Amino acid sequence: MDRGGRRVFAGLTFSVSAGTALIVTGPNGVGKSSLLRTLAGLVAPAEGDLNLEGASQPDMAVHEHAHYFGHQDALKPALTALENLTFWQSFSAPAPSPGFKSAVMKPVQALEFLGIGHTARLPAAYLSAGQRRRLSLARLLITPRPLWLMDEPTSALDTASEARLLDLMNNHLSGGGIIIAATHSPLNLSTIVRLHLETAPEPMAPLSQERDA
Amino acid sequence: MAIWDYANPTRFLRLVEIILPWLIAACAAAFAVGLYKSFFMAPEDYQQGDTVRIMFIHVPAAWLAMMCYSIMAISSLGTLVWKHPLADVSAKAAAPIGAALTFTCLVTGALWGKPMWGTYWVWDARLTSVLVLFIMYLGLMALWRTMEDPIKAGKAAAILTLVGALNLPIIKFSVDWWNTLHQPASVIRLDGPTIHPDMLVPLLVMALAFTLLFFVLHLMAMRNEVLRRRVRAMRMRAASVAAPATARATAQPAE
Amino acid sequence: MTGWVGSLFARELRIAVRVGGSGMIGVLFFLAVVSVIPFGVGPDLNLLARIGPAFLWIGALLATLLGLDRLFQADRDDGALDLLLMAGRPLELVVLVKCLAHWMATGLPLVVAAPVLAIFLNLSPTAIGAVTLTLLVGTPALTLIGAIGASLTVTLRRGGLLMAVLVIPLTIPILIFGVSAADAAVTDPVPFLTPFLILCALTLISAVVGPIASAMALRFSSD
Numbered sequence: 086m087d088r089g090g091r092r093v094f095a096g097l098t099f100s101v102s103a104g105t106a107l108i109v110t111g112p113n114g115v116g117k118s119s120l121l122r123t124l125a126g127l128v129a130p131a132e133g134d135l136n137l138e139g140a141s142q143p144d145m146a147v148h149e150h151a152h153y154f155g156h157q158d159a160l161k162p163a164l165t166a167l168e169n170l171t172f173w174q175s176f177s178a179p180a181p182s183p184g185f186k187s188a189v190m191k192p193v194q195a196l197e198f199l200g201i202g203h204t205a206r207l208p209a210a211y212l213s214a215g216q217r218r219r220l221s222l223a224r225l226l227i228t229p230r231p232l233w234l235m236d237e238p239t240s241a242l243d244t245a246s247e248a249r250l251l252d253l254m255n256n257h258l259s260g261g262g263i264i265i266a267a268t269h270s271p272l273n274l275s276t277i278v279r280l281h282l283e284t285a286p287e288p289m290a291p292l293s294q295e296r297d298a
Numbered sequence: 299m300a301i302w303d304y305a306n307p308t309r310f311l312r313l314v315e316i317i318l319p320w321l322i323a324a325c326a327a328a329f330a331v332g333l334y335k336s337f338f339m340a341p342e343d344y345q346q347g348d349t350v351r352i353m354f355i356h357v358p359a360a361w362l363a364m365m366c367y368s369i370m371a372i373s374s375l376g377t378l379v380w381k382h383p384l385a386d387v388s389a390k391a392a393a394p395i396g397a398a399l400t401f402t403c404l405v406t407g408a409l410w411g412k413p414m415w416g417t418y419w420v421w422d423a424r425l426t427s428v429l430v431l432f433i434m435y436l437g438l439m440a441l442w443r444t445m446e447d448p449i450k451a452g453k454a455a456a457i458l459t460l461v462g463a464l465n466l467p468i469i470k471f472s473v474d475w476w477n478t479l480h481q482p483a484s485v486i487r488l489d490g491p492t493i494h495p496d497m498l499v500p501l502l503v504m505a506l507a508f509t510l511l512f513f514v515l516h517l518m519a520m521r522n523e524v525l526r527r528r529v530r531a532m533r534m535r536a537a538s539v540a541a542p543a544t545a546r547a548t549a550q551p552a553e
Numbered sequence: 554m555t556g557w558v559g560s561l562f563a564r565e566l567r568i569a570v571r572v573g574g575s576g577m578i579g580v581l582f583f584l585a586v587v588s589v590i591p592f593g594v595g596p597d598l599n600l601l602a603r604i605g606p607a608f609l610w611i612g613a614l615l616a617t618l619l620g621l622d623r624l625f626q627a628d629r630d631d632g633a634l635d636l637l638l639m640a641g642r643p644l645e646l647v648v649l650v651k652c653l654a655h656w657m658a659t660g661l662p663l664v665v666a667a668p669v670l671a672i673f674l675n676l677s678p679t680a681i682g683a684v685t686l687t688l689l690v691g692t693p694a695l696t697l698i699g700a701i702g703a704s705l706t707v708t709l710r711r712g713g714l715l716m717a718v719l720v721i722p723l724t725i726p727i728l729i730f731g732v733s734a735a736d737a738a739v740t741d742p743v744p745f746l747t748p749f750l751i752l753c754a755l756t757l758i759s760a761v762v763g764p765i766a767s768a769m770a771l772r773f774s775s776d
Contacts, residue, residue, distance in 0.1 A: 122775075127638060128775065161631070163568050163572050164564070175559075178640060178642060378769075433721075433722050444709055450708070454705045454770060457773075460766070468755070469723075472730060475729065476729045
């Protein structure tokens with residue numbers, strides 16, 4: 086796949102099965118975020134394709150089954166926390182698939198669950214960075230989508246919130262979901278496959294490994 | 299840069315090397331004949347005198363300016379639909395030529411207008427349409443210049459070019475409508491079917507010469523653009539030596 | 554399935570109303586432009602009555618363009634655009650809904666303000682009605698065409714000026730038929746309905762072309 090006229094990576098093949106987290110690691114600038122953005126359908130790959138097996142609606146693209154949890158919070162400071170969340174709930178199409186069960190929460194429940202229930206009626210502008218992060222995370226709980234794409238999910242979270250996030254991620258996995266996360270810090274998750282991206286000494290040498298967990 | 303790894307642009311450059319000398323020769327010959335005919339063979343107009351000879355530049359420039367936009371629109375389809383790597387090079391190379399042609403058309407039109415209409419500029423439907431076309435060419439060039447990544451800029455410009463192509467007939471129609479509303483006095487039709495063969499032949503030769511000139515310039519500009527992108531790709535590669543372009547992947551279970 | 558359209562519309566409208574009243578700023582700009590005109594052309598009331606519809610239209614065009622550069626950029630800046638693209642909803646419809654909400658917040662106030670400003674320009678009651686009606690029909694087209702420019706320049710930090718340059722040539726037909734219809738209502742020889750219906754047609758065309766082109770540009774912009 087290409088980024089800004091530069092081939093970021095080539096010949097990358099992997100598969101992740103239900104209930105598994107794929108942890109993408111590697112040095113800065115190697116293309117972890119680009120990989121996630123490609124999976125999210127935001128960047129078109131130069132060649133190759135993405136497949137989701139066992140989806141109930143095969144005509145839906147992979148990214149329509151995915152939540153993208155990136156660096157930006159996608160919150161409107163003028164709207165209250167609840168309004169932000171309710172909008173994403175009704176706007177994002179749910180993507181139910183067999184073999185994936187998740188406890189879908191109501192927006193208020195999700196806020197309570199993440200410990201920011203008291204901010205529901207406050208405009209998002211008044212929230213701290215950690216609170217904004219958690220509000221953004223709540224988005225993943227209210228619309229059921231089996232695939233979570235997470236770019237540095239633990240940034241700007243304190244230890245307690247991080248533990249809660251890991252609980253959530255483990256719940257998601259045990260419900261049959263898939264997580265693909267790019268991170269520097271180790272994540273304590275139940276079933277993990279690692280994908281380590283590193284710069285190749287020989288440019289354009291495709292090296293790939295396939296692994297089913 | 300991925301698409302430049304393919305052989306296509308290289309083959310294109312080789313093809314240009316072969317074609318270009320012949321095209322230049324043909325263009326020079328056509329201009330020699332055309333200019334000779336239009337200056338020495340074509341009769342003076344009984345009303346306009348020697349001024350009529352401006353038309354031999356003005357009319358072909360206007361025709362070519364419109365053809366240039368059609369080529370850009372086709373190239374834009376090539377960018378968006380067939381994703382051909384040379385399509386947006388072609389569109390980008392054509393825009394400044396189109397701007398130059400519309401500019402020539404406007405300047406010669408003004409020079410002709412001064413003795414004929416007594417003023418350099420008249421809000422005539424045709425002149426106005428050409429002026430709008432000129433602004434659109436400049437806008438497209440500005441869009442290309444402001445966007446850093448040539449691939450992205452190419453796609454954005456392609457969308458704008460196609461919207462413009464849809465819009466140009468509407469603009470032409472509305473300007474005509476506006477014009478008949480505001481000044482019913484009609485302008486002398488010079489390129490109409492009533493033109494005398496003595497004038498028509500030089501005009502057609504000049505049109506041929508302009509077409510050849512367009513293709514010479516277009517191919518040259520495309521070649522420059524291909525080379526410019528190669529330089530850009532080389533620079534990017536040089537910058538990313540520390541972190542080369544390809545990632546290798548290894549996957550193993552974490553237990 | 555239509556619930557998301559309503560909530561998107563409500564969200565856009567809420568943001569527009571709560572963030573510093575962008576519609577009000579547009580109206581202020583409109584007022585400023587129109588009140589400068591007599592200083593330029595002189596206070597001759599007959600002249601003002603003749604060119605009034607044209608200046609109201611140009612003022613509305615400029616005010617619309619001024620507010621459009623944030624149409625998609627705000628969503629891009631905070632990452633919401635990525636999520637809008639991923640939500641599994643037809644992007645063309647998303648763009649159309651966003652444009653309609655944007656027009657409600659910024660275009661409609663201009664239409665409402667137009668009759669008041671028309672008094673400054675000595676327009677007759679018929680002309681005031683005609684100008685307001687043409688603006689009501691025509692300004693959505695300005696927003697929809699402007700959306701193309703807004704999505705093309707969404708990645709540029711200071712794309713507002715470039716956007717105006719790209720969009721203005723495309724709005725010429727709307728300006729021509731809008732002003733012609735307004736003029737035709739006052740001066741006799743041309744019927745009002747001909748240019749007015751063409752203006753309606755242009756608005757409908759831009760309601761198709763604008764969202765399609767703009768959605769295409771947005772998809773490329775996330776690259």
